[in-house]
Amino acid sequence: xxxxxxxxxxxxxPVARQALQASLDEGWADPARLYREGRRARLLLDAAREAxxxxxxxxxxxxxxxxxxTRAVHAGIAGALAGRRRVGAHLxxxxxxxxxxxxxxxxxxxxGGSVTEVAVGRSGAVTASAFAAALRGDTALACLQSANHxxxxxxxxxxxxxxCRDAGVPLLVxxxxxxxxxxxxxxxxxxxxxxxxxxxxxxxxxLAVRKGVRFATQGPADERExxxxxGFENIPxxxxxxxxxxxxxxxxxxxxxxxxxxxDRIRARVAESVPDVEVVGDPVRRxxxxxxxxxxxxxxETLLHELDRAGFSVSSGSSCTSSTLTPSHVLKAMGVLSEGxxxxxxxxxxxxxxxxxxxxxxxxxxxxxxxxxxxxxAGTPGSGSAQDLVVDALGKLCPIPVIELAKVxxxxxxxxxxxxxxxxxxARLDIPAWCDMRSQEYVGAHPVGxxxxxxxxxxx
Amino acid sequence: xxxxxxxxxxxxxPVARQALQASLDEGWADPARLYREGRRARLLLDAAREAxxxxxxxxxxxxxxxxxxTRAVHAGIAGALAGRRRVGAHLxxxxxxxxxxxxxxxxxxxxGGSVTEVAVGRSGAVTASAFAAALRGDTALACLQSANHxxxxxxxxxxxxxxCRDAGVPLLVxxxxxxxxxxxxxxxxxxxxxxxxxxxxxxxxxLAVRKGVRFATQGPADERExxxxxGFENIPxxxxxxxxxxxxxxxxxxxxxxxxxxxDRIRARVAESVPDVEVVGDPVRRxxxxxxxxxxxxxxETLLHELDRAGFSVSSGSSCTSSTLTPSHVLKAMGVLSEGxxxxxxxxxxxxxxxxxxxxxxxxxxxxxxxxxxxxxAGTPGSGSAQDLVVDALGKLCPIPVIELAKVxxxxxxxxxxxxxxxxxxARLDIPAWCDMRSQEYVGAHPVGxxxxxxxxxxx
Numbered sequence: 001x002x003x004x005x006x007x008x009x010x011x012x013x014p015v016a017r018q019a020l021q022a023s024l025d026e027g028w029a030d031p032a033r034l035y036r037e038g039r040r041a042r043l044l045l046d047a048a049r050e051a052x053x054x055x056x057x058x059x060x061x062x063x064x065x066x067x068x069x070t071r072a073v074h075a076g077i078a079g080a081l082a083g084r085r086r087v088g089a090h091l092x093x094x095x096x097x098x099x100x101x102x103x104x105x106x107x108x109x110x111x112g113g114s115v116t117e118v119a120v121g122r123s124g125a126v127t128a129s130a131f132a133a134a135l136r137g138d139t140a141l142a143c144l145q146s147a148n149h150x151x152x153x154x155x156x157x158x159x160x161x162x163x164c165r166d167a168g169v170p171l172l173v174x175x176x177x178x179x180x181x182x183x184x185x186x187x188x189x190x191x192x193x194x195x196x197x198x199x200x201x202x203x204x205x206x207l208a209v210r211k212g213v214r215f216a217t218q219g220p221a222d223e224r225e226x227x228x229x230x231g232f233e234n235i236p237x238x239x240x241x242x243x244x245x246x247x248x249x250x251x252x253x254x255x256x257x258x259x260x261x262x263x264d265r266i267r268a269r270v271a272e273s274v275p276d277v278e279v280v281g282d283p284v285r286r287x288x289x290x291x292x293x294x295x296x297x298x299x300x301e302t303l304l305h306e307l308d309r310a311g312f313s314v315s316s317g318s319s320c321t322s323s324t325l326t327p328s329h330v331l332k333a334m335g336v337l338s339e340g341x342x343x344x345x346x347x348x349x350x351x352x353x354x355x356x357x358x359x360x361x362x363x364x365x366x367x368x369x370x371x372x373x374x375x376x377x378a379g380t381p382g383s384g385s386a387q388d389l390v391v392d393a394l395g396k397l398c399p400i401p402v403i404e405l406a407k408v409x410x411x412x413x414x415x416x417x418x419x420x421x422x423x424x425x426x427a428r429l430d431i432p433a434w435c436d437m438r439s440q441e442y443v444g445a446h447p448v449g450x451x452x453x454x455x456x457x458x459x460x
Numbered sequence: 461x462x463x464x465x466x467x468x469x470x471x472x473x474p475v476a477r478q479a480l481q482a483s484l485d486e487g488w489a490d491p492a493r494l495y496r497e498g499r500r501a502r503l504l505l506d507a508a509r510e511a512x513x514x515x516x517x518x519x520x521x522x523x524x525x526x527x528x529x530t531r532a533v534h535a536g537i538a539g540a541l542a543g544r545r546r547v548g549a550h551l552x553x554x555x556x557x558x559x560x561x562x563x564x565x566x567x568x569x570x571x572g573g574s575v576t577e578v579a580v581g582r583s584g585a586v587t588a589s590a591f592a593a594a595l596r597g598d599t600a601l602a603c604l605q606s607a608n609h610x611x612x613x614x615x616x617x618x619x620x621x622x623x624c625r626d627a628g629v630p631l632l633v634x635x636x637x638x639x640x641x642x643x644x645x646x647x648x649x650x651x652x653x654x655x656x657x658x659x660x661x662x663x664x665x666x667l668a669v670r671k672g673v674r675f676a677t678q679g680p681a682d683e684r685e686x687x688x689x690x691g692f693e694n695i696p697x698x699x700x701x702x703x704x705x706x707x708x709x710x711x712x713x714x715x716x717x718x719x720x721x722x723x724d725r726i727r728a729r730v731a732e733s734v735p736d737v738e739v740v741g742d743p744v745r746r747x748x749x750x751x752x753x754x755x756x757x758x759x760x761e762t763l764l765h766e767l768d769r770a771g772f773s774v775s776s777g778s779s780c781t782s783s784t785l786t787p788s789h790v791l792k793a794m795g796v797l798s799e800g801x802x803x804x805x806x807x808x809x810x811x812x813x814x815x816x817x818x819x820x821x822x823x824x825x826x827x828x829x830x831x832x833x834x835x836x837x838a839g840t841p842g843s844g845s846a847q848d849l850v851v852d853a854l855g856k857l858c859p860i861p862v863i864e865l866a867k868v869x870x871x872x873x874x875x876x877x878x879x880x881x882x883x884x885x886x887a888r889l890d891i892p893a894w895c896d897m898r899s900q901e902y903v904g905a906h907p908v909g910x911x912x913x914x915x916x917x918x919x920x
Contacts, residue, residue: 008490010488021481028471030465069691070682070691103682107679201697202693203527203697304495
C-alpha cells in the first residue's frame with residue numbers, strides 16, 4: 001500500500017510513537033496536583049510547551065494545547081472576535097480556508113456578525129491587495145491559511161500580515177498544512193495547527209495567541225491551559241506531538257527538496273500521460289508534498305476506488321464521492337474543473353518507487369473509468385448536422401452532464417448552441433471548465449424547472 | 461509511592477496500554493475516507509463505539525466520543541438547553557456537581573438563562589423531593605451527578621430521573637466517577653463520562669444522548685461524531701478507552717467489595733486515630749473507593765506535602781492549597797469543615813499494605829502540621845478571666861483564624877463571646893464547623909471593614 005494522503009492525516013512518526021510510549025507512565029496524572037505524579041506530569045507538559053513554542057516561533061506562555069486543530073481554530077476565532085467586540089463584528093477570511101475556519105465564520109454570521117470572504121485567483125491564492133481591501137474599521141479579525149490544504153498553494157501571508165498590522169487588525173494564521181515544513185515567517189497575531197498533520201498523534205492542536213492580542217475565551221470557564229482549552233490535558237499525546245514536530249523539522253530541509261522534486265515529476269507526468277487533465281494549484285509557490293489534478297469525464301469516487309484497488313490511498317475534492325454531494329469549496333473558489341479530482345499528498349519518507357508506480361497506474365485507471373462511463377474520445381468531430389440541441393441531464397450526477405455535453409457538441413454546427421439541463425451542483429463548475437479546456441464558448445446559465453440550463457456555443 | 465488520587469486521574473490500565481499500542485498502527489487515518497487505511501480506522505472506531513455503548517447501556521448511535529469529560533459536559537448541557545429553548549431557559553443542577561457542570565450553568569446564566577442549584581444535606585446528597593421541587597414548567601434541563609467526586613456520596617439518581625420524567629424534563633447524569641463500577645441504572649436522557657477516570661487514556665470523554673431527546677449542537681458545525689464533537693477523532697485513545705472500560709467492568713464486582721472494605725477501614729481508623737477529625741460523605745451510599753476527611757487546625761497544603769514526602773499522593777478540597785484560595789464548593793454546600801481536608805481515592809488494585817501504611821503515617825503527619833502551626837491542644841480549658849474578646853485574623857489564611865479562635869475561647873467565661881475578624885473565605889465554613897465539633901455556639905457573622913466578624917459564644 002502507498003498512502004498518499006498525508007494532508008488528511010499523517011502516519012504516526014516513529015519519534016511520536018516513542019515519545020508517546022515513554023510518557024504513558026509519567027504523563028497520566030493531573031498536572032495541577034502538587035504530589036509527585038502531578039509534578040512529573042507538569043514537567044512533561046512544560047517541556048512539551050517549550051518545544052512546541054520554539055517550533056512555532058512564539059513564547060511558551062503564548063501557546064496552549066487544544067484537543068484538535070479544529071478546536072484550536074474554533075477557540076482562536078471565537079476568542080479573538082469576542083476580545084475585539086468593541087471594535088466591531090466584521091470577520092475577514094479567504095474563500096479557500098479549511099472548513100473549521102469557514103464554519104466558525106458561518107457561526108459568527110448566524111450570531112449576527114458580518115463576514116467577508118476574500119476571493120482567490122485560479123491558482124488558489126489571495127492577493128495581498130484584495131485581502132487588504134476587505135479590512136474595515138469594524139474588522140475584528142482576519143484569517144488566512146499559510147497554505148491551502150487541497151491544492152497546496154502557499155498564501156502571501158507575510159504581505160497580508162503586514163496589511164493587517166497596518167490596519168490594526170489581528171491576523172489568525174491556520175498553519176495546519178505548513179507547520180511541519182517551517183515556522184510561519186510573518187507577524188501573525190494568532191496561529192493554529194494540528195499535530196496529526198505532521199505525524200503527531202490525533203487529539204492535539206496548537207493555539208498560539210501573541211501577548212497583547214485581545215482575547216476572551218468563549219464557553220464555560222475551565223482552568224486548564226490558561227483557561228483557553230477546556231478539559232484534562234492529554235499529556236502523553238502532547239509530548240508526542242512536540243517531539244515529533246521537532247523531529248520532522250529536523251528532516252524538513254532535506255525532505256522538502258526531495259518531495260518537491262517528486263511532486264514536480266507528478267505534475268509533469270500527469271499532464272503528459274493523462275488526456276484531458278487539469279493540474280491545479282500554483283506550480284511554484286506551493287507546499288512541497290502536495291499536488292492536485294482533475295480529470296475530465298471521470299467520476300472521482302470510482303477513480304479513488306480504482307486507485308485504492310491498485311494500492312494507492314489518495315483523496316478527492318470531487319462532489320461525486322460518497323461523503324459529499326457538492327464539490328470542494330476550494331476548487332469552486334478557484335473556478336477549476338472539479339470532476340475526477342485527485343489530491344496526492346506525500347508523507348515524509350514517501351518512496352520514489354511508489355510514486356513511479358502511481359504514475360504508471362494512473363493513466364490506465366483514468367482510462368478505465370472513462371470507458372465505464374462511456375466518455376467521448378477526444379478528436380472525433382461530429383457531423384454538425386443538428387440544429388441547436390437540448391440535453392436533459394437532470395437527476396444525473398457529475399461527471400455525466402459534462403459527458404453528455406461532450407458527446408453532442410459535434411452534432412451542432414460551429415456557432416450552434418447546446419443547452420444542458422442539470423441539477424448536479426458540480427455542473428456549475430465543470431461545464432465552464434470544460435469549455436475552457438475545449439475552447440468552446442460558455443454562454444451562461446439560467447434556472448429552469450428542477451435545475452439549471454447551461455448554454456454552450458460550439459466554436460470549433 | 462502510593463497513588464491514592466484515582467478520582468483525579470487513574471493510572472493507565474494495562475488493557476488501555478495494550479489497546480492503545482495495538483491501534484497506533486491502524487487508527488491514525490481519517491475514518492471518513494474511503495481508502496484502506498480510512499476503512500480500517502472506521503472499523504476500529506465503530507467497534508469501540510459498540511463496546512462503550514454496551515457499557516453505558518445505550519445504543520451505539522446514541523453515543524459520541526468527545527475530547528474529554530469536561531467537553532462532554534459542556535457539549536451535552538449546551539446542546540440540551542438549545543434543543544429545548546422553546547420550553548424555557550431554566551436549568552436545574554445540584555450544588556455539588558463537578559465544576560464543568562457548574563461552569564456550564566454559570567455560562568448559561570451569563571447568557572440570560574436562569575439556574576436553580578439544589579442544596580444537599582450534610583452527607584452531600586440531594587433529596588429527590590427537593591430536586592423535584594426545583595423543576596418548573598420552563599425547565600429545559602436538569603443535571604445530577606451519579607456520585608460525588610469529592611466525598612463519594614452516591615446521589616438518588618433513579619428517583620430524581622423518575623421525577624424528571626414525570627415533569628417531562630430531560631436529565632443529564634454526569635457519571636464520571638461511577639461508570640467504572642457499573643452502568644447508571646436510571647432512565648437518564650443524557651450521560652457524560654471521562655475515560656481517564658477509569659484508567660483509560662486522557663483525551664476521551666463520552667456523551668450519550670438518548671433518541672428522542674431534543675438536542676441542538678452549539679458552536680461551529682463539524683461533521684465528526686454525528687456533528688456533536690468537533691475535531692479529528694483520536695481513534696487509538698478511543699479504542700483504549702473502550703477496551704479499558706470493559707476490563708475494569710469485568711473486575712468491578714470483586715474489586716468494589718475489596719476497596720469498599722479498605723475504605724471502611726480508613727473511615728473507622730482515621731476517626732479513632734486522628735483527634736479533631738471529621739470524616740465526611742455518606743458512610744454507606746458511597747463510591748467503593750473514595751473517602752474524605754477534614755482535620756481541624758491543619759493547613760491542607762502542608763498536610764498534602766507531608767503525605768507526599770511520606771510517599772502518598774492524595775488531594776484536598778481545602779482552600780489552603782496553592783491552586784485555589786476558596787474551599788471546595790462541595791464541602792461548602794455540605795456545610796462541613798474544610799480545613800485540613802484530604803481525599804483518598806484508591807485506584808483499582810490498590811494494595812492493602814499501602815493503605816495500612818497510610819493509616820500508620822497519617823496521625824503523625826497531622827500532629828506535625830498542627831505543631832508547626834501552634835494549634836491548641838484539646839482539653840486545656842482556659843482561665844475564663846477575660847471579658848468578651850476580639851481576635852484580629854485579617855490577612856491570615858485557613859486554618860489560622862480557627863486556631864486563633866480555639867486558642868482564646870477559654871479566655872472568656874462561659875457565656876462570653878469571641879469575635880474573630882477574618883477575610884479568608886474558608887472561615888465562613890470552618891468557624892461554624894469548629895463550633896459544631898466543640899459544642900460552642902456560632903452566633904453569626906456580619907461584615908466589617910476589610911472582612912467579616914464571626915461571633916462565637918463559649919458554652920463549655
